[in-house]
Amino acid sequence: xxxxxxxxxxxxxxxxxxxxxxxxxxxxxxxxxxxxxxxxxxxxxxxxxxxxxxxxxxxxxxxxxxxxxxxxxxxxxxxxxxxxxxxxxxxxxxxxxxxxxxxxxxxxxxxxxxxxxxxxxxxxxxxxxxxxxxxxxxxxxxxxxxxxxxxxxxxxxxxxxxxxxxxxxxxxxxxxxxxxxxxxxxxxxxxxxxxxxxxxxxx
Numbered sequence: 001x002x003x004x005x006x007x008x009x010x011x012x013x014x015x016x017x018x019x020x021x022x023x024x025x026x027x028x029x030x031x032x033x034x035x036x037x038x039x040x041x042x043x044x045x046x047x048x049x050x051x052x053x054x055x056x057x058x059x060x061x062x063x064x065x066x067x068x069x070x071x072x073x074x075x076x077x078x079x080x081x082x083x084x085x086x087x088x089x090x091x092x093x094x095x096x097x098x099x100x101x102x103x104x105x106x107x108x109x110x111x112x113x114x115x116x117x118x119x120x121x122x123x124x125x126x127x128x129x130x131x132x133x134x135x136x137x138x139x140x141x142x143x144x145x146x147x148x149x150x151x152x153x154x155x156x157x158x159x160x161x162x163x164x165x166x167x168x169x170x171x172x173x174x175x176x177x178x179x180x181x182x183x184x185x186x187x188x189x190x191x192x193x194x195x196x197x198x199x200x201x202x203x
Contacts (some may be wrong), residue, residue: 137174
């Protein structure tokens with residue numbers, strides 16, 4: 001594989017997403033520009049994995065790059081929206097380290113020994129109703145809260161207050177479900193690390 005992995009088409013999409021995220025960051029106080037650039041980045045996130053499988057261009061680097069760009073984008077939004085936004089992004093980065101250190105590029109399909117509720121969410125790489133709800137909360141909640149905070153849901157979308165509230169509750173529910181999986185991942189990694197130390201001491 002070598003260095004040609006850097007110019008795989010799914011990874012080129014990743015670089016484009018990174019440029020879009022940086023553009024969104026510079027336009028954070030300009031809702032039309034921010035929402036359009038950040039939304040395109042999210043849409044492309046759903047395309048790169050499909051393209052990687054379609055072209056036979058899956059790679060460890062691509063799996064790593066995809067999650068890094070996801071986390072960079074959400075961290076940018078959370079940290080600019082709220083003073084406590086760093087906490088959300090810190091948990092996401094911690095889970096990234098835990099999963100990719102112990103499970104590698106195939107982390108999405110490595111939860112066969114996890115509790116049933118975690119397996120149900122992670123099944124088929126999140127491509128289930130429950131998994132879709134979690135991913136919707138993960139990507140959609142910060143974007144929705146941005147629209148709510150900046151008035152973009154009211155103008156020009158003209159969403160009534162009850163719909164804005166309902167959307168917030170649905171997306172927050174999916175995000176909280178995701179948090180439960182994240183906490184399990186962190187705890188599982190802690191057990192993995194301490195188990196290794198205990199076994200080394202016995203030897």
